[in-house]
Amino acid sequence: MDVDDKVVAWCCRPYGLDDVLLDIGWKGPPPDFLATYADGRDVYLHAVEDEGDPEVTEAAACRRIWHRFVTASDIRSGHRLQNAKDLLRYSGYRTPLGDRIRLLAALEQEGSATVAECLSVFREVNPMAGLSSLILHRFVTVDLDAELLAPHTEVRIFRK
Incomplete structure:
Protein backbone atom coordinates (compact mmCIF):
# COMPACT_ATOMS: atom_id res chain seq x y z
CA MET A 1 0.00 0.00 0.00
CA SER A 77 0.57 -11.26 -9.93
CA GLY A 78 2.29 -8.73 -12.13
CA HIS A 79 5.34 -6.66 -11.31
CA ARG A 80 4.05 -4.41 -8.51
CA LEU A 81 5.24 -6.58 -5.61
CA GLN A 82 8.80 -6.96 -6.93
CA ASN A 83 9.01 -3.26 -7.79
CA ALA A 84 7.76 -2.38 -4.30
CA LYS A 85 10.40 -4.64 -2.73
CA ASP A 86 13.08 -3.03 -4.87
CA LEU A 87 11.99 0.49 -3.88
CA LEU A 88 11.49 -0.27 -0.18
CA ARG A 89 15.13 -1.32 0.06
CA TYR A 90 15.83 2.43 -0.07
CA SER A 91 13.13 3.48 2.41
CA GLY A 92 15.68 4.77 4.93
CA TYR A 93 17.10 7.33 2.51
CA ARG A 94 16.04 10.96 2.16
CA THR A 95 16.75 12.91 -0.99
CA PRO A 96 18.57 16.17 -0.21
CA LEU A 97 16.82 19.38 -1.21
CA GLY A 98 19.26 20.22 -4.00
CA ASP A 99 18.80 16.86 -5.75
CA ARG A 100 15.04 17.00 -5.29
CA ILE A 101 14.77 20.50 -6.75
CA ARG A 102 17.03 19.62 -9.71
CA LEU A 103 14.94 16.57 -10.63
CA LEU A 104 11.55 18.25 -10.15
CA ALA A 105 12.67 21.25 -12.22
CA ALA A 106 13.83 18.98 -15.04
CA LEU A 107 10.57 17.02 -14.97
CA GLU A 108 8.49 20.21 -14.93
CA GLN A 109 10.36 21.40 -18.00
CA GLU A 110 10.36 18.10 -19.92
CA GLY A 111 7.14 16.49 -18.63
CA SER A 112 8.82 13.13 -18.08
CA ALA A 113 12.20 11.43 -18.21
CA THR A 114 13.50 7.87 -18.08
CA VAL A 115 14.99 6.39 -14.94
CA ALA A 116 18.41 6.47 -16.63
CA GLU A 117 18.05 10.18 -17.41
CA CYS A 118 16.91 10.95 -13.86
CA LEU A 119 19.92 9.24 -12.30
CA SER A 120 22.29 11.76 -13.86
CA VAL A 121 20.65 14.60 -11.87
CA PHE A 122 21.73 13.35 -8.43
CA ARG A 123 24.91 14.84 -6.96
CA GLU A 124 24.44 14.63 -3.18
CA VAL A 125 23.09 11.10 -2.67
CA ASN A 126 23.35 7.67 -4.31
CA PRO A 127 21.26 8.19 -7.48
CA MET A 128 19.06 5.08 -7.16
CA ALA A 129 18.49 5.77 -3.46
CA GLY A 130 17.55 9.37 -4.23
CA LEU A 131 15.12 8.46 -7.00
CA SER A 132 13.58 5.63 -4.95
CA SER A 133 13.08 7.98 -2.02
CA LEU A 134 11.29 10.49 -4.25
CA ILE A 135 9.04 7.72 -5.60
CA LEU A 136 8.24 6.42 -2.10
CA HIS A 137 7.51 9.94 -0.82
CA ARG A 138 5.31 10.63 -3.85
CA PHE A 139 7.25 13.51 -5.33
CA VAL A 140 7.52 11.52 -8.56
CA THR A 141 5.74 8.47 -9.91
CA VAL A 142 6.46 5.47 -12.13
CA ASP A 143 4.16 2.73 -13.41
CA LEU A 144 4.88 -0.15 -11.04
CA ASP A 145 2.51 -2.51 -12.86
CA ALA A 146 3.74 -2.27 -16.47
CA GLU A 147 7.07 -4.05 -16.03
CA LEU A 148 10.02 -4.35 -13.69
CA LEU A 149 11.69 -0.98 -13.18
CA ALA A 150 14.30 -0.48 -15.88
CA PRO A 151 16.49 2.26 -17.36
CA HIS A 152 13.73 3.13 -19.86
CA THR A 153 10.91 3.32 -17.25
CA GLU A 154 9.17 6.70 -17.47
CA VAL A 155 9.29 9.01 -14.43
CA ARG A 156 6.76 11.84 -13.96
CA ILE A 157 5.91 14.35 -11.25
CA PHE A 158 3.27 12.94 -8.91
CA ARG A 159 0.01 14.88 -9.23
CA LYS A 160 -2.45 14.60 -6.36
Whole structure:
Protein backbone atom coordinates (compact mmCIF):
# COMPACT_ATOMS: atom_id res chain seq x y z
CA MET A 1 0.00 0.00 0.00
CA ASP A 2 2.99 2.26 0.46
CA VAL A 3 3.43 2.28 -3.31
CA ASP A 4 -0.26 2.56 -4.31
CA ASP A 5 -0.90 6.14 -5.44
CA LYS A 6 -4.63 5.73 -4.71
CA VAL A 7 -4.02 4.92 -1.02
CA VAL A 8 -3.50 8.00 1.14
CA ALA A 9 -3.25 6.18 4.49
CA TRP A 10 -3.45 2.67 5.92
CA CYS A 11 -3.19 0.82 9.19
CA CYS A 12 -2.55 -2.75 10.17
CA ARG A 13 -5.02 -4.90 12.15
CA PRO A 14 -7.95 -2.45 12.33
CA TYR A 15 -10.80 -3.15 14.72
CA GLY A 16 -13.74 -1.32 13.08
CA LEU A 17 -15.19 -4.51 11.59
CA ASP A 18 -15.33 -6.46 14.88
CA ASP A 19 -19.08 -6.03 15.43
CA VAL A 20 -19.84 -7.22 11.91
CA LEU A 21 -17.71 -10.32 12.39
CA LEU A 22 -19.32 -11.09 15.77
CA ASP A 23 -22.83 -10.67 14.35
CA ILE A 24 -22.25 -13.31 11.67
CA GLY A 25 -20.32 -15.66 13.97
CA TRP A 26 -17.11 -15.30 11.97
CA LYS A 27 -14.41 -17.64 13.31
CA GLY A 28 -11.61 -16.36 11.08
CA PRO A 29 -9.09 -13.61 11.75
CA PRO A 30 -9.94 -9.91 11.73
CA PRO A 31 -9.08 -7.84 8.65
CA ASP A 32 -5.39 -7.36 8.03
CA PHE A 33 -5.55 -3.74 6.87
CA LEU A 34 -7.71 -0.65 6.63
CA ALA A 35 -6.84 1.45 3.57
CA THR A 36 -8.07 5.00 3.06
CA TYR A 37 -8.28 5.86 -0.62
CA ALA A 38 -7.95 9.29 -2.25
CA ASP A 39 -11.69 9.30 -3.00
CA GLY A 40 -12.40 9.13 0.76
CA ARG A 41 -13.38 5.44 0.96
CA ASP A 42 -12.11 3.36 3.86
CA VAL A 43 -11.77 -0.29 2.81
CA TYR A 44 -11.12 -3.20 5.17
CA LEU A 45 -8.85 -5.77 3.55
CA HIS A 46 -8.47 -9.43 4.42
CA ALA A 47 -5.41 -11.17 2.93
CA VAL A 48 -6.34 -14.78 2.12
CA GLU A 49 -4.61 -17.69 0.44
CA ASP A 50 -7.41 -18.71 -1.93
CA GLU A 51 -10.75 -16.96 -1.55
CA GLY A 52 -12.65 -15.34 1.27
CA ASP A 53 -16.13 -15.78 2.69
CA PRO A 54 -18.59 -13.59 0.74
CA GLU A 55 -20.78 -13.45 3.87
CA VAL A 56 -18.23 -11.13 5.50
CA THR A 57 -18.25 -8.72 2.56
CA GLU A 58 -22.05 -8.84 2.37
CA ALA A 59 -22.50 -8.22 6.11
CA ALA A 60 -20.10 -5.27 5.90
CA ALA A 61 -21.93 -3.85 2.87
CA CYS A 62 -25.24 -4.03 4.76
CA ARG A 63 -23.67 -1.67 7.30
CA ARG A 64 -22.26 0.58 4.54
CA ILE A 65 -18.72 -0.57 5.22
CA TRP A 66 -16.35 -1.33 2.35
CA HIS A 67 -14.61 -4.71 2.60
CA ARG A 68 -12.82 -7.07 0.26
CA PHE A 69 -10.65 -10.13 0.30
CA VAL A 70 -7.26 -9.97 -1.42
CA THR A 71 -5.85 -13.31 -2.52
CA ALA A 72 -2.20 -14.28 -2.47
CA SER A 73 -2.31 -14.67 -6.25
CA ASP A 74 -3.63 -11.07 -6.57
CA ILE A 75 -0.70 -9.84 -4.50
CA ARG A 76 1.90 -11.87 -6.41
CA SER A 77 0.57 -11.26 -9.93
CA GLY A 78 2.29 -8.73 -12.13
CA HIS A 79 5.34 -6.66 -11.31
CA ARG A 80 4.05 -4.41 -8.51
CA LEU A 81 5.24 -6.58 -5.61
CA GLN A 82 8.80 -6.96 -6.93
CA ASN A 83 9.01 -3.26 -7.79
CA ALA A 84 7.76 -2.38 -4.30
CA LYS A 85 10.40 -4.64 -2.73
CA ASP A 86 13.08 -3.03 -4.87
CA LEU A 87 11.99 0.49 -3.88
CA LEU A 88 11.49 -0.27 -0.18
CA ARG A 89 15.13 -1.32 0.06
CA TYR A 90 15.83 2.43 -0.07
CA SER A 91 13.13 3.48 2.41
CA GLY A 92 15.68 4.77 4.93
CA TYR A 93 17.10 7.33 2.51
CA ARG A 94 16.04 10.96 2.16
CA THR A 95 16.75 12.91 -0.99
CA PRO A 96 18.57 16.17 -0.21
CA LEU A 97 16.82 19.38 -1.21
CA GLY A 98 19.26 20.22 -4.00
CA ASP A 99 18.80 16.86 -5.75
CA ARG A 100 15.04 17.00 -5.29
CA ILE A 101 14.77 20.50 -6.75
CA ARG A 102 17.03 19.62 -9.71
CA LEU A 103 14.94 16.57 -10.63
CA LEU A 104 11.55 18.25 -10.15
CA ALA A 105 12.67 21.25 -12.22
CA ALA A 106 13.83 18.98 -15.04
CA LEU A 107 10.57 17.02 -14.97
CA GLU A 108 8.49 20.21 -14.93
CA GLN A 109 10.36 21.40 -18.00
CA GLU A 110 10.36 18.10 -19.92
CA GLY A 111 7.14 16.49 -18.63
CA SER A 112 8.82 13.13 -18.08
CA ALA A 113 12.20 11.43 -18.21
CA THR A 114 13.50 7.87 -18.08
CA VAL A 115 14.99 6.39 -14.94
CA ALA A 116 18.41 6.47 -16.63
CA GLU A 117 18.05 10.18 -17.41
CA CYS A 118 16.91 10.95 -13.86
CA LEU A 119 19.92 9.24 -12.30
CA SER A 120 22.29 11.76 -13.86
CA VAL A 121 20.65 14.60 -11.87
CA PHE A 122 21.73 13.35 -8.43
CA ARG A 123 24.91 14.84 -6.96
CA GLU A 124 24.44 14.63 -3.18
CA VAL A 125 23.09 11.10 -2.67
CA ASN A 126 23.35 7.67 -4.31
CA PRO A 127 21.26 8.19 -7.48
CA MET A 128 19.06 5.08 -7.16
CA ALA A 129 18.49 5.77 -3.46
CA GLY A 130 17.55 9.37 -4.23
CA LEU A 131 15.12 8.46 -7.00
CA SER A 132 13.58 5.63 -4.95
CA SER A 133 13.08 7.98 -2.02
CA LEU A 134 11.29 10.49 -4.25
CA ILE A 135 9.04 7.72 -5.60
CA LEU A 136 8.24 6.42 -2.10
CA HIS A 137 7.51 9.94 -0.82
CA ARG A 138 5.31 10.63 -3.85
CA PHE A 139 7.25 13.51 -5.33
CA VAL A 140 7.52 11.52 -8.56
CA THR A 141 5.74 8.47 -9.91
CA VAL A 142 6.46 5.47 -12.13
CA ASP A 143 4.16 2.73 -13.41
CA LEU A 144 4.88 -0.15 -11.04
CA ASP A 145 2.51 -2.51 -12.86
CA ALA A 146 3.74 -2.27 -16.47
CA GLU A 147 7.07 -4.05 -16.03
CA LEU A 148 10.02 -4.35 -13.69
CA LEU A 149 11.69 -0.98 -13.18
CA ALA A 150 14.30 -0.48 -15.88
CA PRO A 151 16.49 2.26 -17.36
CA HIS A 152 13.73 3.13 -19.86
CA THR A 153 10.91 3.32 -17.25
CA GLU A 154 9.17 6.70 -17.47
CA VAL A 155 9.29 9.01 -14.43
CA ARG A 156 6.76 11.84 -13.96
CA ILE A 157 5.91 14.35 -11.25
CA PHE A 158 3.27 12.94 -8.91
CA ARG A 159 0.01 14.88 -9.23
CA LYS A 160 -2.45 14.60 -6.36
